[in-house]
Amino acid sequence: MTKTILATGGAGYIGSHICYELLAAGYQVVVLDDFSNSSAESIKRVARLTNGAPVLIKGDVRDAAILDHVFSENRIDAVIHLAGVKAVGESVQNPQKYYDINVSGSVNLFGSMQRHGVSNVVFSSSATVYGIPEISPLTEDMPANPLNPYGQTKLMVENILRDMTAANPHWRSLLLRYFNPVGAHASGQIGEDPNGIPDNLFPYIAMVANKKQPKLNVFGDDYDTADGTCIRDYIHVVDLARGHVKAVDYLLSDRATDNSAEMVNLGTDQGSSVFQVLKAWEAACGFEIPYRIAPRRAGDAPAYYADSRRAKALLGWQAEYDLARMCADHWHWQSKNPDGYGK
Numbered sequence: 001m002t003k004t005i006l007a008t009g010g011a012g013y014i015g016s017h018i019c020y021e022l023l024a025a026g027y028q029v030v031v032l033d034d035f036s037n038s039s040a041e042s043i044k045r046v047a048r049l050t051n052g053a054p055v056l057i058k059g060d061v062r063d064a065a066i067l068d069h070v071f072s073e074n075r076i077d078a079v080i081h082l083a084g085v086k087a088v089g090e091s092v093q094n095p096q097k098y099y100d101i102n103v104s105g106s107v108n109l110f111g112s113m114q115r116h117g118v119s120n121v122v123f124s125s126s127a128t129v130y131g132i133p134e135i136s137p138l139t140e141d142m143p144a145n146p147l148n149p150y151g152q153t154k155l156m157v158e159n160i161l162r163d164m165t166a167a168n169p170h171w172r173s174l175l176l177r178y179f180n181p182v183g184a185h186a187s188g189q190i191g192e193d194p195n196g197i198p199d200n201l202f203p204y205i206a207m208v209a210n211k212k213q214p215k216l217n218v219f220g221d222d223y224d225t226a227d228g229t230c231i232r233d234y235i236h237v238v239d240l241a242r243g244h245v246k247a248v249d250y251l252l253s254d255r256a257t258d259n260s261a262e263m264v265n266l267g268t269d270q271g272s273s274v275f276q277v278l279k280a281w282e283a284a285c286g287f288e289i290p291y292r293i294a295p296r297r298a299g300d301a302p303a304y305y306a307d308s309r310r311a312k313a314l315l316g317w318q319a320e321y322d323l324a325r326m327c328a329d330h331w332h333w334q335s336k337n338p339d340g341y342g343k
């Protein structure tokens, strides 16, 4: 029988790619999203691309009545919980918003799952929980030390979910720690659509490539790395989305055990510097991306990348796409949709 997955925040950047991959893999999908950082257009496009019929419900994960409605109207086999806010700087300015949406929203969701006997959940966590690591690659057992309220909310929800999974009969959970998701679906129909001027490297370069910003500010070229710029583990959003299909396959199989909550890194296990990213973007666009060296950004770690061996062993997943493909697909989406979904 077809299994049904609830994706909270499923209309967003990562969620829309997950919905595509779930539908392509034969799952039915229900999306709950308040559209505070997305629009229904992404899911309409996913439906067109897959010939699927995802169910789309507008609502806030902090609203218990909406959640109870979603779980009583749909037989949900597993939840992928993406809904939340994610801007590090804003979380420092307005921590209450972050604890409310990310933590209270999650507690509310897990409470509704309990009431409706839904016991499988995948949570969108982040490599940001590792703070500023001194060595790489990062394995899941390395200490967590988030440096800002956003990172704190991710770690808190991991801990809450671990406790709830241990306490509730048949609960199984996966806490997926994403490294730096970038890129877009190969169709160029869905992709990242940030509000205003983005803080993150790929969407910022995309704006420069689209002549919406004059140049990229490279935040520091005096780090102790080969070319002086920071190193991150960028992962294609399609690889990341496929990791979620594997995660759900796993939770619903007899490979998973009840009351287990596993932390799993999703990265490529390779680091790329800001200058390497810039070069790869120039190759993808076929023209130069203007840049200037700017001061270091507060709170930036010099370098880190994942060890994703656990994802391979547990889920049978590993990333396939390289940096060239990430840039090509990101640019394909952004050049076809310079105003995103046009909201």
Ligand code: NAD
Pocket (backbone or CB within 6 Å): 008, 009, 010, 011, 012, 013, 014, 015, 032, 033, 034, 035, 036, 037, 038, 039, 059, 060, 061, 062, 081, 082, 083, 084, 085, 086, 101, 105, 124, 125, 126, 127, 178, 179, 180, 181
């Ligand atoms: P996104 O903003 O595109 O998606 C989040 C979605 O959640 C949006 O569609 C938004 O409208 C929705 N949402 C926000 N608050 C809500 C609420 N109260 N109720 C219902 N829906 C709500 O972000 P994304 O990049 O797709 O990230 C998805 C998840 O992955 C987030 O939890 C984020 O913290 C996590 N994550 C993202 C990254 C990244 O770099 N993008 C890295 C690590 C982890």
Ligand code: UD1
Pocket (backbone or CB within 6 Å): 088, 089, 126, 127, 128, 150, 179, 180, 181, 199, 200, 201, 202, 204, 216, 217, 218, 219, 220, 229, 230, 231, 232, 274, 297, 299, 300
């Ligand atoms: C940031 C968040 C992290 C989140 C991740 C999602 C911080 C401190 N961390 O990580 O919580 O999970 O995004 O992808 O914000 N850079 C520039 N110029 C720019 C933008 C970025 O040089 O205009 C550099 C940064 O200094 C960094 C690299 O590019 O070295 C990547 O930056 P970014 O895309 O913001 O990701 P992170 O900082 O790794």
